[in-house]
Amino acid sequence: MKLTRRAALSLGASLPLAAALPHAAAAKAEMKGMDIAKSRRVELGEFEVTTLLAGTATRDEPQSIFGMNVSPEEFAKVSEEAFLPTDKVQFFFTPTLINTGSELILFDTGLNAKGITAAVEAAGYTADQVDKIVITHMHGDHIGGLMGEGGETFKNASYIAGSAEHNHWAKADNDGFKAKVAPLSEKMSMIEDGASVASGITAVSAPGHTPGHMGYMIESNGAQLMLIADLANHPVWSLAKPDWEVRFDMDKAQAAASRRKVLGMLAADRVPMVGYHMPFPAMGYVATKDDGFEYVPMSYQMML
Numbered sequence: 001m002k003l004t005r006r007a008a009l010s011l012g013a014s015l016p017l018a019a020a021l022p023h024a025a026a027a028k029a030e031m032k033g034m035d036i037a038k039s040r041r042v043e044l045g046e047f048e049v050t051t052l053l054a055g056t057a058t059r060d061e062p063q064s065i066f067g068m069n070v071s072p073e074e075f076a077k078v079s080e081e082a083f084l085p086t087d088k089v090q091f092f093f094t095p096t097l098i099n100t101g102s103e104l105i106l107f108d109t110g111l112n113a114k115g116i117t118a119a120v121e122a123a124g125y126t127a128d129q130v131d132k133i134v135i136t137h138m139h140g141d142h143i144g145g146l147m148g149e150g151g152e153t154f155k156n157a158s159y160i161a162g163s164a165e166h167n168h169w170a171k172a173d174n175d176g177f178k179a180k181v182a183p184l185s186e187k188m189s190m191i192e193d194g195a196s197v198a199s200g201i202t203a204v205s206a207p208g209h210t211p212g213h214m215g216y217m218i219e220s221n222g223a224q225l226m227l228i229a230d231l232a233n234h235p236v237w238s239l240a241k242p243d244w245e246v247r248f249d250m251d252k253a254q255a256a257a258s259r260r261k262v263l264g265m266l267a268a269d270r271v272p273m274v275g276y277h278m279p280f281p282a283m284g285y286v287a288t289k290d291d292g293f294e295y296v297p298m299s300y301q302m303m304l
């Protein structure tokens with residue numbers, strides 16, 4: 001370390017002064033606890049894509065959720081290699097907001113109205129600005145924000161959902177559907193695989209997690225990104241091990257087949273993805289590795 005004579009003098013001179021300051025201990029900043037960003041925005045062609053952290057949750061006993069069909073030893077080995085604990089798992093709930101330039105479209109709504117409203121506002125929008133809501137599937141952590149204590153959360157929005165998904169839950173005597181979706185069903189457009197929900201945004205059927213589960217391919221000016229929703233719910237236990245059974249996958253074999261098909265396509269075409277339950281900001285790439293895949297979280301690629 002080299003100091004100029006002048007810097008050395010001022011450094012020396014400042015020491016006794018600092019030591020003599022009264023209440024030096026009071027200058028310590030308070031502890032603030034864990035912090036995590038609530039939104040992340042990137043540009044995709046002429047679109048702006050913002051992932052929103054609408055909530056997080058820690059769960060015990062992850063192998064009661066992921067890798068139900070493998071031994072505890074195998075689960076522990078795969079987890080340890082990925083620096084993951086085996087006694088806890090962190091979930092993220094990540095709706096995506098896309099501004100196409102002519103419409104603001106929200107994909108899924110988190111656990112409740114409060115969480116999604118806060119996340120939308122943290123990203124610089126208001127709930128009233130949202131033009132369209134697209135529901136990937138009708139589990140509670142995706143439809144929970146549709147309705148709140150004050151009724152409809154997104155008062156100016158129209159709604160889109162897959163018809164197979166809507167039909168399944170409408171017949172299922174499901175409390176979540178009755179509370180959150182049924183009041184809006186009249187305003188909801190039902191779509192099929194391959195339908196366009198806006199110019200450049202196409203539904204991709206990926207059933208198994210639920211009967212009508214859908215992802216969405218987003219394309220603007222030749223740039224692509226896929227919202228995979230709950231096709232794969234963990235960066236390691238689902239991507240590296242696509243055949244590991246997941247408690248929340250209603251048809252486990254079909255879910256595994258959908259994972260292999262869609263993740264294989266994303267890897268082959270090098271298309272980035274947003275995974276609803278991936279660690280925030282939930283954007284990354286898929287590479288093939290061994291008999292499965294590897295999740296490569298986005299670093300700066302989408303800033304370029």
Ligand SMILES: [Zn+2]
Nearest residue numbers: 139141230276
């Ligand atoms: Zn989910």
